[in-house]
Amino acid sequence: xxxxxxxxxxxxxxxxxxxxxxxxxxxxxxxxxxxxxxxxxxxxxxxxxxxxxxxxxxxxxxxxxxxxxxxxxxxxxxxxxxxxxxxxxxxxxxxxxxxxxxxxxxxxxxxxxxxxxxxxxxxxxxxxxxxxxxxxxxxxxxxxxxxxxxxxxxxxxxxxxxxxxxxxxxxxxxxxxxxxxxxxxxxxxxxxxxxxxxxxxxxxxxxxxxxxxxxxxxxxxxxxxxxxxxxxxxxxxxxxxxxxxxxxxxxxxxxxxxxxxxxxxxxxxxxxxxxxxxxxxxxxxxxxxxxxxxxxxxxxxxxxxxxxxxxxxxxxxxxxxxxxxxxxxxxxxxxxxxxxxxxxxxxxxxxxxxxxxxxxxxxxxxxxxxxxxxxxxxxxxxxxxxxxxxxxxxxxxxxxxxxxxxxx
Amino acid sequence: xxxxxxxxxxxxxxxxxxxxxxxxxxxxxxxxxxxxxxxxxxxxxxxxxxxxxxxxxxxxxxxxxxxxxxxxxxxxxxxxxxxxxxxxxxxxxxxxxxxxxxxxxxxxxxxxxxxxxxxxxxxxxxxxxxxxxxxxxxxxxxxxxxxxxxxxxxxxxxxxxxxxxxxxxxxxxxxxxxxxxxxxxxxxxxxxxxxxxxxxxxxxxxxxxxxxxxxxxxxxxxxxxxxxxxxxxxxxxxxxxxxxxxxxxxxxx
Numbered sequence: 001x002x003x004x005x006x007x008x009x010x011x012x013x014x015x016x017x018x019x020x021x022x023x024x025x026x027x028x029x030x031x032x033x034x035x036x037x038x039x040x041x042x043x044x045x046x047x048x049x050x051x052x053x054x055x056x057x058x059x060x061x062x063x064x065x066x067x068x069x070x071x072x073x074x075x076x077x078x079x080x081x082x083x084x085x086x087x088x089x090x091x092x093x094x095x096x097x098x099x100x101x102x103x104x105x106x107x108x109x110x111x112x113x114x115x116x117x118x119x120x121x122x123x124x125x126x127x128x129x130x131x132x133x134x135x136x137x138x139x140x141x142x143x144x145x146x147x148x149x150x151x152x153x154x155x156x157x158x159x160x161x162x163x164x165x166x167x168x169x170x171x172x173x174x175x176x177x178x179x180x181x182x183x184x185x186x187x188x189x190x191x192x193x194x195x196x197x198x199x200x201x202x203x204x205x206x207x208x209x210x211x212x213x214x215x216x217x218x219x220x221x222x223x224x225x226x227x228x229x230x231x232x233x234x235x236x237x238x239x240x241x242x243x244x245x246x247x248x249x250x251x252x253x254x255x256x257x258x259x260x261x262x263x264x265x266x267x268x269x270x271x272x273x274x275x276x277x278x279x280x281x282x283x284x285x286x287x288x289x290x291x292x293x294x295x296x297x298x299x300x301x302x303x304x305x306x307x308x309x310x311x312x313x314x315x316x317x318x319x320x321x322x323x324x325x326x327x328x329x330x331x332x333x334x335x336x337x338x339x340x341x342x343x344x345x346x347x348x349x350x351x352x353x354x355x356x357x358x359x360x361x362x363x364x365x366x367x368x369x370x371x372x373x374x375x376x377x378x379x380x381x382x383x384x385x386x387x388x389x390x391x392x393x394x395x396x397x398x399x400x401x402x403x404x405x406x407x408x
Numbered sequence: 409x410x411x412x413x414x415x416x417x418x419x420x421x422x423x424x425x426x427x428x429x430x431x432x433x434x435x436x437x438x439x440x441x442x443x444x445x446x447x448x449x450x451x452x453x454x455x456x457x458x459x460x461x462x463x464x465x466x467x468x469x470x471x472x473x474x475x476x477x478x479x480x481x482x483x484x485x486x487x488x489x490x491x492x493x494x495x496x497x498x499x500x501x502x503x504x505x506x507x508x509x510x511x512x513x514x515x516x517x518x519x520x521x522x523x524x525x526x527x528x529x530x531x532x533x534x535x536x537x538x539x540x541x542x543x544x545x546x547x548x549x550x551x552x553x554x555x556x557x558x559x560x561x562x563x564x565x566x567x568x569x570x571x572x573x574x575x576x577x578x579x580x581x582x583x584x585x586x587x588x589x590x591x592x593x594x595x596x597x598x599x600x601x602x603x604x605x606x607x608x609x610x611x612x613x614x615x616x617x618x619x620x621x622x623x624x625x626x627x628x629x630x631x632x633x634x635x636x637x638x639x640x641x642x643x644x645x646x647x648x649x650x651x652x653x654x655x656x657x658x659x660x661x
Contacts, residue, residue, distance in 0.1 A: 017539060025539075025540050026537070026539070026540065027508050027535045027536060027537075027540050028464065028535055028537070029464060029465040029534045029535060029558065030534070030537065030557075030558045030559070030560050030563060030567075030571070030582075031560040031562055031563075031582070032464075033537060034560075034562050034563070034564075034567075173471070173475070174461065174475065179462070183462050183464075183471075186464060187464075187467070190465075288512075289509045289512055289513060290507075290508045290509040290512055290535070291462060291509060292462065292464075293464070293535065295540075298509070300509065300513065302483075302484075302513070303478075303483050303484045303510065303513065304460070304484070304509040304510045304511075304512065304513030304514070305460060305461045305478060305509075306461060306462065
């Protein structure tokens, strides 16, 4: 792996082999590569196709409800007493999170390729629900692989997927969470790559997934840039997004990468602490490695096996991270920080009780950092947070585990 | 060199037998016993898998073995020690099988140097295609080790030649689509596919994925140079214990 000497101004990412600097690529068994080549070819063909673009645009507007608004969280900002905090309301999308943005794209692609079924992994169930929804809409079957631990924790989303007609396949191997669900989905994909399409849930996996999912997600930042300029006459001083695999963060960041005055923060979960197995802060504490078909920062042991990870947010509970984030870290373009379980739960209640918005626990990590940053940055500065999902799915879990602490 | 060993052996036998173990499954003592039984029963070469927790190209049987081996404390260092011992005690060629991150973490060059130092002959790393494995190929070539590449029934002629150019030792031909350890139909379709493989490379051909009994091995005679027994050995050992490995191998001849 060569050192990254590039800058962001003069590179088109990724290169044709799917590399973001030294990261990304396609580390897969030969027969999976054939399938990936087919996806790449089809994606390249449709991404500039007028029919595809207008079809996706129509669904984004009339089905998802785009553009999602930007809301100035006045109460939270005033209570914090520093910079002004704005929220890009991806939680208001149909299905309740940003995941629908790439699921619709992937579903239309699958349909175009003549596939019968979409398959995917899910952690918190947000990607699963969004994919089940998109599959139903375009007329495809849908199998969702989900760790048994997450199935218990994210009951409402499991029910939603089933109501939408998807099969939820419990994964009992390994740690029974997101990583293991990815393994199981890959295995199922290898068994039948002809009638199925693996619609991966984040900007991870082998090429072309990190690029494709980012392309479908970048609408978040493109809208936000325009909306923010219109609201304030300026670009935001800071962007904040939570990072598990990193899809909502890439969605917000991409449109601002070449704006040198816009600082960016990716917030990783530090869970219960910084000991192995207590967190999923891949960029903060990991080192470069290869997992699930791509090269990126990875939480790994001395043998090269991925370490167990933990976060209160199932959607952030992954030992890898999107390859473009790894490059953005090395280049210093994005600063990666952490928020703990406690920080996130605090922010979950804070936003609910200041501005009447219950955020997903995942997104609450971003809120937690935004509040901290607002104090440091001070008055007159602005922070735009990607509020990537709503917290309805989390209420039972929060009530059971944290209810007492917050007077419930 | 691995290739010349295979060619020489083939002058004496219609087909060679390659078997596979996951090092440290169920434990290292049993692994040693299985190797010994297999070599004494007449196996011609062996794959030693360094366990990885996410073995992408492997099916449920080998996946389970990988995870159990890791839980039981099988580390990369212990695997090297084990491989060194069997390569010293037995005269057949031994190969490593593992996944890219195991090699990256160890250091590509160090890994290849170490392999050569303990007298291993080659490696199969299914998630490290030539495009991503330039350092790997260089390090292997420097040490005169064989990087072994894999054909599948869907691989195009162009791709087969490309892989053949970068590979050495032999080509591992997957008998079917999908992951390891599931049923394969040994049919005319397979014959046609193996003819395509033969056209595309001058390297010897090994056929794996679903080879489980004497009929399968016999079917491959005249069509391939090596029959690979993977998951089936693990199944036999799981059902009957390490001592059953030798009889199982003898039943294939």
